[in-house]
Amino acid sequence: MLLPELKLRRDKIRVLMAQQGIDAALITCNANLIYTFGQVVSGYLYLPLNAPARLFIKRPSTLEGEHIVSIRKPEQLPDLLKECELPVPHKLMLEGDELPYGEYKRLESCFPETEVVPCGTALIRQARSVKTEMEVEMFRRSGIAHTKAYEQIPSVYKAGMTDLQLSIEVERLMRLEGCLGIFRVFGRSMEIFMGSVLAGDNAATPSPYDFALGGKGLDPSLPGGANGSLLQPGQSVMVDLGGNFYGYMCDMSRVFSIGKLPDEAYAAHQACLNVQSAIATVAKPGIPCEELYDLAIETIDKAGFADYFMGVEQKAKFIGHGIGLEINEAPVIAPRIKQELEAGMVFALEPKIVLPTIGPVGIENSWVVTTDGIEKLTNCPEEIVEL
Amino acid sequence: MLLPELKLRRDKIRVLMAQQGIDAALITCNANLIYTFGQVVSGYLYLPLNAPARLFIKRPSTLEGEHIVSIRKPEQLPDLLKECELPVPHKLMLEGDELPYGEYKRLESCFPETEVVPCGTALIRQARSVKTEMEVEMFRRSGIAHTKAYEQIPSVYKAGMTDLQLSIEVERLMRLEGCLGIFRVFGRSMEIFMGSVLAGDNAATPSPYDFALGGKGLDPSLPGGANGSLLQPGQSVMVDLGGNFYGYMCDMSRVFSIGKLPDEAYAAHQACLNVQSAIATVAKPGIPCEELYDLAIETIDKAGFADYFMGVEQKAKFIGHGIGLEINEAPVIAPRIKQELEAGMVFALEPKIVLPTIGPVGIENSWVVTTDGIEKLTNCPEEIVEL
Numbered sequence: 001m002l003l004p005e006l007k008l009r010r011d012k013i014r015v016l017m018a019q020q021g022i023d024a025a026l027i028t029c030n031a032n033l034i035y036t037f038g039q040v041v042s043g044y045l046y047l048p049l050n051a052p053a054r055l056f057i058k059r060p061s062t063l064e065g066e067h068i069v070s071i072r073k074p075e076q077l078p079d080l081l082k083e084c085e086l087p088v089p090h091k092l093m094l095e096g097d098e099l100p101y102g103e104y105k106r107l108e109s110c111f112p113e114t115e116v117v118p119c120g121t122a123l124i125r126q127a128r129s130v131k132t133e134m135e136v137e138m139f140r141r142s143g144i145a146h147t148k149a150y151e152q153i154p155s156v157y158k159a160g161m162t163d164l165q166l167s168i169e170v171e172r173l174m175r176l177e178g179c180l181g182i183f184r185v186f187g188r189s190m191e192i193f194m195g196s197v198l199a200g201d202n203a204a205t206p207s208p209y210d211f212a213l214g215g216k217g218l219d220p221s222l223p224g225g226a227n228g229s230l231l232q233p234g235q236s237v238m239v240d241l242g243g244n245f246y247g248y249m250c251d252m253s254r255v256f257s258i259g260k261l262p263d264e265a266y267a268a269h270q271a272c273l274n275v276q277s278a279i280a281t282v283a284k285p286g287i288p289c290e291e292l293y294d295l296a297i298e299t300i301d302k303a304g305f306a307d308y309f310m311g312v313e314q315k316a317k318f319i320g321h322g323i324g325l326e327i328n329e330a331p332v333i334a335p336r337i338k339q340e341l342e343a344g345m346v347f348a349l350e351p352k353i354v355l356p357t358i359g360p361v362g363i364e365n366s367w368v369v370t371t372d373g374i375e376k377l378t379n380c381p382e383e384i385v386e387l
Numbered sequence: 388m389l390l391p392e393l394k395l396r397r398d399k400i401r402v403l404m405a406q407q408g409i410d411a412a413l414i415t416c417n418a419n420l421i422y423t424f425g426q427v428v429s430g431y432l433y434l435p436l437n438a439p440a441r442l443f444i445k446r447p448s449t450l451e452g453e454h455i456v457s458i459r460k461p462e463q464l465p466d467l468l469k470e471c472e473l474p475v476p477h478k479l480m481l482e483g484d485e486l487p488y489g490e491y492k493r494l495e496s497c498f499p500e501t502e503v504v505p506c507g508t509a510l511i512r513q514a515r516s517v518k519t520e521m522e523v524e525m526f527r528r529s530g531i532a533h534t535k536a537y538e539q540i541p542s543v544y545k546a547g548m549t550d551l552q553l554s555i556e557v558e559r560l561m562r563l564e565g566c567l568g569i570f571r572v573f574g575r576s577m578e579i580f581m582g583s584v585l586a587g588d589n590a591a592t593p594s595p596y597d598f599a600l601g602g603k604g605l606d607p608s609l610p611g612g613a614n615g616s617l618l619q620p621g622q623s624v625m626v627d628l629g630g631n632f633y634g635y636m637c638d639m640s641r642v643f644s645i646g647k648l649p650d651e652a653y654a655a656h657q658a659c660l661n662v663q664s665a666i667a668t669v670a671k672p673g674i675p676c677e678e679l680y681d682l683a684i685e686t687i688d689k690a691g692f693a694d695y696f697m698g699v700e701q702k703a704k705f706i707g708h709g710i711g712l713e714i715n716e717a718p719v720i721a722p723r724i725k726q727e728l729e730a731g732m733v734f735a736l737e738p739k740i741v742l743p744t745i746g747p748v749g750i751e752n753s754w755v756v757t758t759d760g761i762e763k764l765t766n767c768p769e770e771i772v773e774l
Contacts, residue, residue, distance in 0.1 A: 001607070039607030042576060042595040060593035060601065060610075061701045097489045100575060101481075101505055102487035118488055123661035168562045175555045180609045181580035188487060191417055193568035214447070220388070220426030221634030221712070222567045223447075247608030281670055290673040302528060314448045325608070 001038030005134050009122060010036055012127040014049055017093065023049045024089035025120055026077075026107060029098040031184060031325040032124050034247055036329055046081070054064055054084055058331055074368075077110050089114050092366035097121035098186075099340050123308035125186070129322055130144060131252040132343040135248065136368050139283060139323075139346055140238035142250035143366055146243035149177040150254055157256070157387040163226035164218065166237065167197035183242045186326040195241030196225035200232065203360040212352045213238065213360050228380065233259040236359035236384065238352070242327055243378075246319075249327040251348035251377040253364035265361055268353040269384055271303035272362035275319070275351035280367075283374045293319055308353045320349040323366060345369040346377070388425030392521050397423055398512040401436055410436045411476035412507055416485040418571060419511050421634055422752035423436045430458060433468070441471055464497050476501050484508035485573075485755040512573070516709055516717035517731040519747075522635065523755050526710075526733055527635035530753055533630030535642050538767055540626060544643070544774040550613035551605065553624065554584035554658040561628055571636060573713040582628030583612035586645075590625065590747040593701035599739045600625065600698065600747050620646040623746035623771065625701065625739070627716055630753075630765075636714040638735035639765040641752035643774045652748055655740040656771055658690035659749035662706070662738035670754075670761045676724040680706055683738055690738060695740045707736040710753060732756040733764070 013036070017025060027036055027045040036045050036053065043057035057063055069080055078088060080262060094107055096118020108116045131139070149170070156169035171194050175181060183192045190209050198215045207214030207224055215226040231237060235258050242385040250336030255269060273294045296319045300309045310316040320333030323346055331339045331347065346367070352362030359382065366377040400423070404412060412421055414432040423440070424432050430444035444450055456467055465475060479498055481491055483505020495503045511515030518526070536557070543556035558581050562568060570579045573758050577596050579720040584600045594611055603614040618624060630637030642656060662683045670679060683706045687696045697703040707720030710733055718726045718734065732755070739749030748771065753764040 029575060034608045040578065040595055040610055059595050059597070062593050094488075097487050098575065099488055100484050100508075101486050101488045101491035102484045102508075103575075105505075119488075121489075165563075168559055171562065171568075172555055172559050174554075174663065175558065178605070180606055182609055183556075184578075184579055188416065188490075189483065191427065191569055191571075206449050208427055208446050210446070218565070219567055219634055221421045221568055223427055247606055314446065 005132065006036065008037055008132055009127070010047055010053055012130075012307045013047065016123045016127055017049055019117070020123070022091045022117065023092045025093045027120065027124070029095045031186070032095060034325055035124065035128055044074065044077070046077075046086075046087070048086060049200055051086060051310060054086070056080060074107055074110050083320060091117060092117045093117050093120040093123065095124070125330060130318045130342050131324065131346050131368070132344070135324070136344065136346065138246045138248045139366065139368065139377055142243050142245040142248050143177070143252075143379070145177045145245045146250045146252050147378055147380040149179070150239065150252065153254070153256065154385060154387055160302050161231055162228050163197055163199045163202065163231055164228045166231065167226045170197060170239055170241060172368065174243070178245050180244045180247070182244055184244065184326045186328050190328070191222060192224060192242070193222070197239050198225065198360055199229065199237040200235040200359040201357065202229060203238065204354045204356070204363055206311070210316055210318070211241070212316035212350070213313075213354060214314070219343055231258050234261060234358065236261055236265055236355075236361055237387070238360040238362070240364060247325055249323050249325065250378065251323050251364060252348070252360060252366060252368050253325065253350060253352070253362070254380070254382070255361050255384045258383050258387055260386065261343065261384065264357055265358050266384065267303070267353055268305050268308065269361035271305050272351040272353060273382060274303065275299045276363055276365070278350060279349060280376075283341060283369070283371055285343045285369060286340050288340050288355040289331050289333045290335055292333050292338070293335050300351070305353050306360040309356055310352060312354050312356070314318050317352055320347050322347045343369050343371050391641065393423065393425055395519055396514070396529050397434055397440055399517075400434065400511055403510045403514055407506070409478045409480045409504065412480045414482065414507065414511070416482045418573070419482060420516055431461065431464070433464075433473075433741060435473060435476070437509055438473060441473070443467060449541060449570060461494055461497050473713070478502045480504050480507040480510065482507040482511070489677065497566070503614055507715070510658060512717060515711050517729050518711065518733050518755070520729070522711070523731065525633045525635045526637060526753065526755065526764055529630050529632040529635050530639075530766070532564045532632045533637045533639050535621070535766040536560040536566070537626065537639065540641070540643065541772060541774055548618050549615050550584055550586045550589065550618055550624065551615045553618065554613045557584060557626055557628060561630070565632045569631055569635070571631065572714045573715050577715070578609060579611060579629070580609070584624060584626050585612065585747055586616065586618055586624040587746040588621040588744060589614050589616060591741045593700045595696070597705070598698070599703035599737070601701070603619050617689055618645050621648060621745065623648055623652055623742075623748055624774070625747040625749070627751060634712055636712065637708050637765065638661055638710050638714065638737070638751060638752060640737060640749070641767070642771045644771050645774055647773065648745055648771065652742055652745050653771065654690070655692050655695065655742055656748035657722045658687055658692050658767060659738040659740060662686045662692065663736060663750055663752070666763060667763075668734060670756070671759055672730045673727050676718050676721055677729050678703070679720050679726070680722050687738070692740050692772065695742055697739060699743070700740050706738055707734050709734045712750070728756045730756050730758050736752045
């Protein structure tokens with residue numbers, strides 16, 4: 001990646017560091033290394049407030065360049081900083097919500113004279129929540145590739161398939177369009193393969209996570225998604241795979257049907273589309289996320305689908321979420337979230353309904369906040385497509 | 388999962404807890420929850436030394452049963468323990484090498500009167516390193532499914548394919564045989580999609596991780612594996628996908644060739660097979676891991692392939708690794724590792740060589756340690772198969 005882009009990102013972090021009197025950051029978790037160094041390595045990006053960043057690298061051992069220094073273990077850091085003519089920091093931030101406790105303590109102990117603070121994760125995630133122009137361009141390309149894969153879904157469906165078999169063919173389409181496969185998530189607990197294909201009542205199986213749709217999955221070691229059931233006439237199927245094409249987690253759901261669905265399903269689907277258009281009409285920089293959420297609830301209440309909106313027995317507590325290098329970034333479009341949209345934010349909006357005996361309906365697209373509104377990144381037909 | 392199996396596993400952990408004077412464990416990381424509760428949930432398994440375990444669960448909200456108690460936040464734990472008539476622990480262990488620093492500190496602060504220790508990760512991983520009979524049976528089934536997928540590889544190859552296209556077809560075969568897809572790894576840094584398909588010189592591209600074979604990958608955000616190159620006559624291709632069929636990470640590599648390879652490739656491949664048989668002859672409970680490693684090096688030195696063994700520019704520092712719910716468990720077969728094999732351990736043995744301009748050769752199988760030797764779990768032909 002070009003240095004001016006990396007410098008832009010590092011400076012976004014530095015602005016936030018300066019506000020908190022932090023004079024250096026030590027960055028070592030993958031998503032943050034991709035953000036600040038442009039690639040995953042094993043090592044540490046040391047980001048001083050007032051000097052160029054240094055990469056202290058363990059592996060790959062062959063990576064060389066200006067400001068790249070080889071390291072075997074973190075205990076060498078103080079000496080290596082001295083060799084780089086960098087002072088020991090007064091207040092150093094670490095990635096306290098990502099580094100395991102043991103590793104955090106080890107890094108902390110390398111800087112006995114320094115005030116070490118754990119706010120690195122929160123602060124870098126805040127910087128990452130407003131994308132650079134290049135990041136928005138990566139998302140545009142991801143949206144196009146994601147769409148191209150989904151458009152081929154009807155061509156891989158065969159009557160008599162299970163939800164799992166359909167899922168596998170869609171995974172293959174995504175991979176052939178360039179999807180990297182990895183579903184990058186913030187936080188230690190959420191494990192997802194490439195996303196989910198959910199049909200019929202399986203969609204209502206509650207998840208261990210805060211999802212509208214769960215799914216039983218194939219094994220208790222990986223709950224969520226297809227459970228191997230035959231796709232039946234009268235069922236809806238929602239495809240919701242993560243579109244990680246260039247490191248950026250594009251998010252998009254579309255609904256298919258096995259034959260025709262009962263009228264209620266089309267009405268519920270339309271209600272979700274109406275939520276989307278209502279939000280797209282008012283969303284722009286400065287609007288608080290809670291207002292968008294409240295508008296969704298109001299629209300759904302009027303349509304009479306409140307009982308089935310965002311899950312049945314266990315309901316998701318949001319209708320949209322920021323996306324970026326990870327699938328769950330800021331902002332979250334949820335009740336009581338006062339955070340306002342800003343130009344450059346990218347988020348997924350996913351009003352969804354699960355109807356008993358039929359299955360999931362609704363929509364999910366990825367959107368970028370522009371200077372005066374929001375723009376859709378995942379453009380393909382939104383009606384229920386009969387397979 | 389049946390309670391007697393879960394009790395067996397919990398008791399293996401309790402024995403180690405007792406040795407360190409620990410009277411309770413709080414378990415919340417996914418692999419450890421699968422091990423001790425049989426499924427992934429969002430919540431906490433509280434394991435007292437001298438009373439039945441309790442599950443304090445956040446989600447799925449519908450899960451009910453004996454000793455299952457609903458919880459919203461960890462600060463409720465002391466009161467909920469009291470309601471269960473369980474005492475506040477004197478010495479409580481947390482998963483200190485997996486829990487993020489922030490979460491660890493939050494849990495620690497819920498028990499102000501307790502000595503909280505971070506050794507939970509190390510101790511549970513020690514318990515997990517020797518598998519139960521049921522776990523070995525899961526591995527046997529995984530080995531059979533893994534083999535069945537690999538046997539179909541020649542049928543999906545088409546001349547003119549790229550390494551990526553072949554990888555995608557093999558991923559599909561694995562999924563159709565039941566592979567869950569998720570590649571579960573211990574530690575925060577290692578990110579892998581389903582495994583790797585490596586051809587020609589791409590195999591020698593150094594990895595950010597301690598791997599014999601790296602690969603450039605498709606994007607700097609996910610180094611490793613196929614890079615989209617055309618498969619060329621005279622190249623070898625190594626398929627090394629993770630076989631997570633029932634939660635257990637079976638590991639297996641096989642080598643294919645595009646047309647015939649130079650004689651050197653077959654000789655190098657045979658040298659790796661010889662390492663495998665030398666080790667299979669002597670490995671049994673009581674043998675230190677370093678002896679197996681030294682035997683491998685001796686065998687390879689005699690064959691004259693030392694320069695290319697386990698990588699070229701950047702060499703892996705092991706020839707085998709324990710496997711289980713995660714791909715990297717104990718024991719590690721590496722220099723200076725005094726740990727001895729025990730009956731019930733399961734490990735992958737992977738002597739591999741990367742030959743310039745040709746590509747990777749060698750073998751990887753998963754093995755279980757029996758009472759008097761080791762037994763192969765991944766049984767399919769080991770010669771280089773011409774595509």
